[in-house]
Amino acid sequence: MQPILEVENLDIKVPDRTLFRNLNFAIPRNELTCITGENGVGKSTLIKHLIQDLNRNSTIHAQFAIPRDKVQYVPQLRNIDDEYPLNIHDFVALGFKHRILPWNSKAMNQRLREILDETKLARIQARPLGKASGGEKQRAYLAQALCADPQLLILDEATANLDQSAKHFLLQLLKSIMQNHDLTVIFITHDPELIAAYADNELHLENQTATMTKMKKGEN
Numbered sequence: 001m002q003p004i005l006e007v008e009n010l011d012i013k014v015p016d017r018t019l020f021r022n023l024n025f026a027i028p029r030n031e032l033t034c035i036t037g038e039n040g041v042g043k044s045t046l047i048k049h050l051i052q053d054l055n056r057n058s059t060i061h062a063q064f065a066i067p068r069d070k071v072q073y074v075p076q077l078r079n080i081d082d083e084y085p086l087n088i089h090d091f092v093a094l095g096f097k098h099r100i101l102p103w104n105s106k107a108m109n110q111r112l113r114e115i116l117d118e119t120k121l122a123r124i125q126a127r128p129l130g131k132a133s134g135g136e137k138q139r140a141y142l143a144q145a146l147c148a149d150p151q152l153l154i155l156d157e158a159t160a161n162l163d164q165s166a167k168h169f170l171l172q173l174l175k176s177i178m179q180n181h182d183l184t185v186i187f188i189t190h191d192p193e194l195i196a197a198y199a200d201n202e203l204h205l206e207n208q209t210a211t212m213t214k215m216k217k218g219e220n
């Protein structure tokens, strides 16, 4: 199967240094690839660079096998405070980008119900997002991204502030959603336990370059 993303001979510079030189890697379709590397190596910058290129349609060094609107990025931090006014249901529904009417269509409501079920949010959908736990918030961000029907989902440190059980719950959900849909996941993480348990591949960034390792079968 053709990779969902192929990167060839890519250099990335920030004002005072070169982060990557001659990067080459391919992200396999319908698999979960973890991007790892020390703090500051350039994990988030690499992803932002690839998405910017895709937005500008200037993907000389990065070939995506899917259109821009099939890529969703879930960022690391969001300032959702206690008083955030939307409930989980309404927050997730904001993910429907192409609505023509100001209200949700029947088909959208049906899809929304499925997504809330898949992300185990159905029971708590009326809860204000500001009052939700870290794990519930993270599932709401995931659910909102799923409304766009992505084929590539990029999660930046989605489990960074979660406890053990919430981390595993989120990754198990992701894996089961991947099995039921045509979905590829890139997951930036520092967590070796999650990589060993759930990753199909690890893309390790070090010394301005990237090394791809296929994880052993049977570890997932």
Ligand SMILES: Nc1ncnc2c1ncn2[C@@H]1O[C@H](COP(=O)(O)OP(=O)(O)OP(=O)(O)O)[C@@H](O)[C@H]1O
Pocket (backbone or CB within 6 Å): 014, 015, 016, 019, 037, 038, 039, 040, 041, 042, 043, 044, 045, 046
């Ligand atoms: N626009 C910019 N101007 C200057 N420096 C930048 C810019 N963007 C990124 N950097 C620097 O590039 C390096 C890589 O940052 P990045 O956030 O991509 O690292 P990371 O691997 O995701 O780190 P972490 O694991 O801590 O999140 C950092 O040293 C950062 O300060």
